[in-house]
Amino acid sequence: MDLTDDNIALSEDEEEEITAEVVLKTLQSAWQNERLAPEILPHRNDMVECMLGQIQHMERNINKLPKTDLRATIHKMELSRIKFIICNYLKTRLSKIEKYCIPILNEERQRVESGTNFLTPMEYKYAQEYLLNMENHMKTVVLDKMPGNMQMFESNKMAEHPNMQSHVFLKANETINGVVLEDLAGEDEEIDLEEGSQHILQYKPIADLVKNGKVQLI
Amino acid sequence: MENSGYLSISDILVTNEKIPCKFLHDLPKMGFLDPSASEDDLKAGTNVEIPLWLAESLHSRRPPLVAVDLPKIYKDSYREILNADACTVDMHKLSQYFYEFGCYIAKHDIKGEVSNTLINTFRQRFRMLLSASVSTDSVGAIQPLSVSERLQAAAAANTEKALSEWLQRGDSILTTANMVANHRKRKRAEMEMH
């Protein structure tokens, strides 16, 4: 019995169809990167929704099987593995959105205009609401009770930024030449990342390589 | 130090450390800043230790209101000890915020010697963090660490513990959430006291 929709069209204007297996792999790597990158990465809501659809479809079919059927247990186990990835992925994003909400919202406003948003519309809404609640709370409890010239909620000062210079481990998915490592003494060093090689280095010079899938954080 | 942001409590505590300053101008009604003086006004030329945040703010005025001196732990004699063998130094006694405080201080040290000492000290003492992570017994055997060193060693020890548990045990079991468990514990303790 085939419980999966084998081929899924990701979006209508996209001719190319990809298999559930590929979607799962993509999602898993997005999850891993999100967990290990200091900044918030562009969302992969397409992958999440696609997997949720698969889960739903599969759950309906499992219910048709006898409860103790071995296949039903196997499918359930796989689904709970996928649910773990999805929950952990979304939760990781939420905690970054909360922590860095001020700079994320500032940057996201511009990205929304150019259609290159990193957050899903619901995440964006969540971030705005979160910041608003934080501001109101601080105002009510202390700021409003301070002398007049101290009452401002200074979001520039309050902003916490991800440390883009934090060091991360990565594996190169393909060979990349000429990654420039910044050196404080001013002698920048250039290194090549050969396919399959592993490194520890600053996130900043490889941030784009994470986003376009050329390296995997490990 | 990773988080020296506006809302960081650890940065607030670092900037609360005292630093020797010499006042360059009279400050009316600020006599209380010098505990040894009894006058209302603080006179130019007074030497007094004040918190770093205040010193930074006074020093950034145009013209500066204070001249900042290096705290003694960043001076010659201490630097020599640290540069010789940083691992023998008791950071708990020397300064809880040796590196973080030092970074603020170093900004003012034009020769860059403080900065070199901080870097060398951290590099040398990294092996203490390494060994502190391997076994909890060795934490007692090494010289006391600064706050940030302690946090790093504790995080490394957690990794080590999780890993050895993983190696020894079968499946991970689900457990009570951390804050829930701690609040229960505290509640029990409170009930026993009443």
Added chain:
Amino acid sequence: MDPYEVEFIGENRIISVIPNFSYDKIYLICGEFGPFRAGLPINVPLWLAMMLKQKQKCRIVPPDWMELDTLENIKEEEKRSRFFTKMPNEHYMVEAKLILGAASEDVPNAAEIKTIIKDIWDIRMSKLRTSMDALMKSGGGYGRLDHLTMMEINSAKPLLPSAMDYLLQIQKKAQQRVQQPSALNTSTFSQSGSSQNT
């Protein structure tokens, strides 16, 4: 990451089992497996193998490398080399722990194999600590770590990356003034006791 999360990732590896039941192909999201024929080996993800084993539905076929001579060689090589040698696979420790934990009866010489894998692990972990110290001493800005497995890399977190971050921050903050001789009136700073060190 938690070691169990690394294990979770490692559980996607494919290994071979011999089922004691027969079934048609099963179409999972991560791929199709089967048909299952009692007594015939078949490839499945590690998590599925563990599940079948738990339900006593299969025997595990030990991976090629889980064998004494091979492991002896790996161990010798690891001892001899200054660098990390390439392990049989990226999740060797996860495979070893799960298979030897749940199905040691399926692995010939399981006890010896357990010991020798643990030896290899210990050699590599102590090498890792030495390299971490060396990396910090030599500069602490960049390191190459080929052939380290994910579980091993995970064991260096957060200490190594956070120490490197820390060092960079000290360098950046503490050298601020040095790099850009200041517009400030530095003469207001007493340089009493300036040292001979350079």
Added chain:
Amino acid sequence: MFAEKVIELLKEAERNPVTIDPFNDDKIRQILEEMQTLFRMNMNDANATTENKSLWTTVQVRHSALERNKRCLLAYLYSRMAKIKTLRWEFGAILPADVRELLSDDEYEWFTKYSMNLASYMRSLGQDIGYNGIDLTENLKPPKSLYIEVLCMADYGKLELEDGDVILLKKNSRHFLPTSECQTLIRQGILKQIS
């Protein structure tokens, strides 16, 4: 010295990183009063600077102290907000009475708003394809088995399982339950997994 009370407040908050202490209303009020006093002194002295120029520096010093107090108070609130968020993720939307009373009324209101924002985000997940949302406080650990054995730590009452079965959770009773349906109770300390 300026801004000393507020440091005591922050040290107090740092002492217990894994639990939350009662909101220190009293000390907050004292610090706000200190700020008002500094501000009043500054107003007076600012008016007198025409006669005495050096008073201007005194005003600036007090201004720094005001800024410092402000920063510290906000940091105190912020560190508590982080803990209150954890309460939401670990206890759920309803706090036990003894934990609830550690929060000030304003903080409880913030907790409620945080909780509602989170709930509406979680409800929205998968809505386009017919889901009723996803509870992100579940599935916290990589799954190992579909069923686990648990020991009940408190008299909880009835629990209805997805398949319609109803079980009675009594203190010290043991059960074999689907992992997905008892994770939350384990997190809340009502059930304990027996390995």
